[in-house]
Amino acid sequence: MGGDPIIASWLVYGCCGAVLVGLGLFGFMRPTTTLRRVLAFNIVGSGIFLLFGATGYRVPSTGADPVPQALIITGIVVALAATALAVALMLALARVSAGRDEDA
Amino acid sequence: MVHPALLVAPIAAPLLAALLAIAFPRGAVAAALSAVGVALVASLVLVVEVARTGTGAALAIGGWPPPLGIALEADGLSAMFLLAASTIGLGVLVVAQGPFGWTGRETRKGYSFWPLALCxxxxxxxxxxxxxxxNFYVGLELLSLSAVALVALDGKREAIxxxxxxxxxxxxxSLLYLLGxxxxxxxYGTLDIxxxxxxxxxxxxxxxxxxxxTAGLAAKTALFPLHAWLPSAHTGAPAVASAMLSALVPKASFFILVRVWFDALPGQAGPGLTLVLGTMGAVAIVYGSILALLQERLKLIIAYSTVAQLGYLFLVFPLAGGDSTAQPWFAGAWTGGMVHAVSHGLAKAAMFLCAGAMMAAAGGDKLSDVRGIVAKMPLATFAFALAAVTLMGLPPSGGFLxxxxxxxxxxxxxxxxxGAxxxxxxxxxxxxxxxxxASLFAPADPDRTFTSVPLRTELVPLALALVAVxxxxxxxxxxxxxQVGRSVAAEAGLE
Structure with a gap:
């Protein structure tokens, strides 16, 4: 091992995750359009996953804990499904607003 | 020892039927009814077993114990909620055959309803x-996404x-919950309770x-002031879907909240937190009731009533955990909250199904539309009144208990x-x-005619309302x- 880095890498990841969560929550809460909210949701989600992954390195002697990674993968699938549903609903709303029948 | 299949069936049977309903839309009704029937039988046997043995049941899936594997466990609370969900679910699906059953051609609504309801x-x-x-997170997301899709099922602008x-x-x-x-x-290096x-x-x-x-779960349970989504969502959805959305969906996030504070972290909720949750619940009761009083549409009255009734659930936190030492009343308060969740679910499902049947008969759900419907639909009106008895908390109903x-x-x-x-x-x-x-029982105009609706749309809500009583x-x-497997904290308090 070379010399210790000035800042531990898990701390960098953790802090980046926290910043992303903060930015995303701000983007979600401010008055804005639905599409921006969905994007903000994905930014918060990425931040949480980064934070979660960083917590996997709590005990340096045993290496990274694989459980958070397994949970993150599940979380990404869930976030993808939620995003897809949100986009589908937005498209349906746009179609209905344009006067086309949704009941075809 | 409870057979492992009893714990697996309530999850596996509806999921399997959802896949079948996607592949074979013609058989969707049969698959759905038999799967939820299986789940109902399994939860009934589970309740009887839990009552007989006085212990819960557990199953480590694939033989992997936690923290590596996933365990399914049923205590008395799980068994009661399972039985309530399966009972209400079966009732709703029986009624749903009418609007969403196979009609000889595939429609968007008829095709989508069954997999969504089963999921x-x-x-x-x-x-x-x-x-x-x-696991709670994954279940909660599957629940929310299916519920959202059910709300949009009508395809009308307001519904979307x-x-x-x-x-x-x-x-x-879900983001707040996942961050937590x-x-x-x-x-703690584990997520096992x-x-x-x-x-x-x-x-x-x-x-x-x-x-x-807690904040994330409160938003999903529509606790005041995070209730803004509930009335429009529950009225925008088809009546059979509203019945499940109002009766069951908020109970799941409340159930997790109970697991957080009473099972996983007993003794951690300070008086501040229990006071905040209790106050929000109390405000929800008053605010939801007043808004329900101001509505002119049957479905909106029922939806705002849900906002109010969900408030009672949160009184459990100050009542069952606001003292530093174990108090004799904690067990009663905790059990009261859980009985309220079950009896409100049954009564609210009955009410929404009644509203749906009456809407179909009257062509609208304004109070003036359904005026005097008792002459045409005495059973549904009686069911509505019985459900109202439970919501008011009159004896001898579950709401009174x-x-x-x-x-x-x-x-x-x-x-x-x-108490006040x-x-x-x-x-x-x-x-x-x-x-x-008053509107339902009022004499109808002599020339007012109502469309006939199938008898089952009156009998099912009547059965659900009777169970609530x-x-x-x-x-x-x-x-x-x-009381079976009830956590120590439910007895000893939250602090």
Whole structure:
């Protein structure tokens, strides 16, 4: 091992995750359009996953804990499904607003 | 020893039927009814077994114990909620054959309803059987996404807008919950409830994690002031879907909230937190009731009534955990809250199904539309009145048992404010339910005609409303069941 880095890498990841969560929550809460909210949701989600992954390195002697990674993968699938549903609903709303029948 | 299949069937059967319904839309009704029937039988046997043996049941899937594997566990609370969900689910699906059954050609609504409803029921059952915070998250997401899609099912502009608003609240809720779960994992290295409870300690990070989870779950339970999505979503959805959305979906996030504070982190909720949750619940009772009083549409009255009735659930936190030492009234208050969740679910499902049948018969759900419908639909009107009895908390209904237990706890603990709220809530419920009842029982105009509806749309809500009343008549049985495997904290308080 070379010399210790000035800042531990898990701390960098953790802090980046926290910043992303903060930015995303701000983007979600401010008055804005639905599409921006969905994007903000994905930014918060990425931040949480980064934070979660960083917590996997709590005990340096045993290496990274694989459980958070397994949970993150599940979380990404869930976030993808939620995003897809949100986009589908937005498209349906746009179609209905344009006067086309949704009941075809 | 309970057979493992009893724990697997309530989740696996609806999921399997959902896949079948996608592949073979013609057989969707048969697959759905038989799967939920299987789930109902399994949960019934589970309740009887749990009552007989006095212990819960557990299953480590694939032989992998936690923390590596996923365990399914049923205590008395799980078994009761499972049975309620399967009963309501079966009733709703029987009625849904009418609007969504196979008509010889594939329609968008008829095709989508069955997989969505089945996924919703599977997700509910998965939550009721889980003992792990990540499992809860996955179940909660499956539940929310199916519920949002059900809201949008009508395809009308208002319905899609309501679904999007609901989805936004659900997304914030799940993000806050997931962040809390990640922090909890960082703290304890596990998300299993039993393992966390064994090593839980009161410190800042734990409280921040649990606080985030609580905020997220409160948004999903539509606790005041996070209720804004509920009325539009529950009225925008088709009536059979509203029945499940109002009766079952908010109970799942409440169930997780109970698991967080009473099972995983007993002794961690300070008086501040229980006071905040209790106050929000109390405001919800008053605010929801007043808004219900101002509505002109049957479905909106029922939806605002849900906002009010969900408030009672949160009185459990101050009543069953506002003291530093174990108090004799904690058990009663906790059980009262759980009985309320079950009896409200049954009564609310009955009411929404009645509203749906009456809408179909009258062509609208304004109070003036359904005026005098008792002559045409005496059974549905009777079912509505019975469900109203439970919501008002009149004896001998399940709602009475719940409110009686909460009142006793409130006065025993000297926190008479909560007791006053419970009493005022019952009075307000009588007020806002008087208007629809008066309209239903009023003499109709002689030339007013109603369309005929199938008899089952009247019989099912009647059966559900009767079960809600029976819950109070046979009060000892649900009370005893709920005590099985009840966490120590439910007895000893939250601090």
């Amino acid at each position: 919703l029921l599977a997700a509910l059952n998965a939550i009721f059987l889980s003992r792990d915070f990540f 807008e309501a679904a999007l608003r609901y989805l936004m609240f659900a997304l914030v809720g 779960a990640a922090l909890l994992y960082a703290q 039993g393992l966390i409870a064994a090593s839980a300690e009161t410190n800042g990070p734990t409280l921040v994690a649990a606080g985030l989870m 719940a409110k009686y237990l909460m009142l006793t706890a409130a006065f025993a603990s000297g926190a008479w404010v909560w 709220v419970v009493l005022a809530g019952g009075l307000l419920a009588a007020l806002y339910l008087y208007r629809p009842l 029976l819950l109070g008549v046979a009060s000892q049985f649900p009370y005893d069941i709920l």
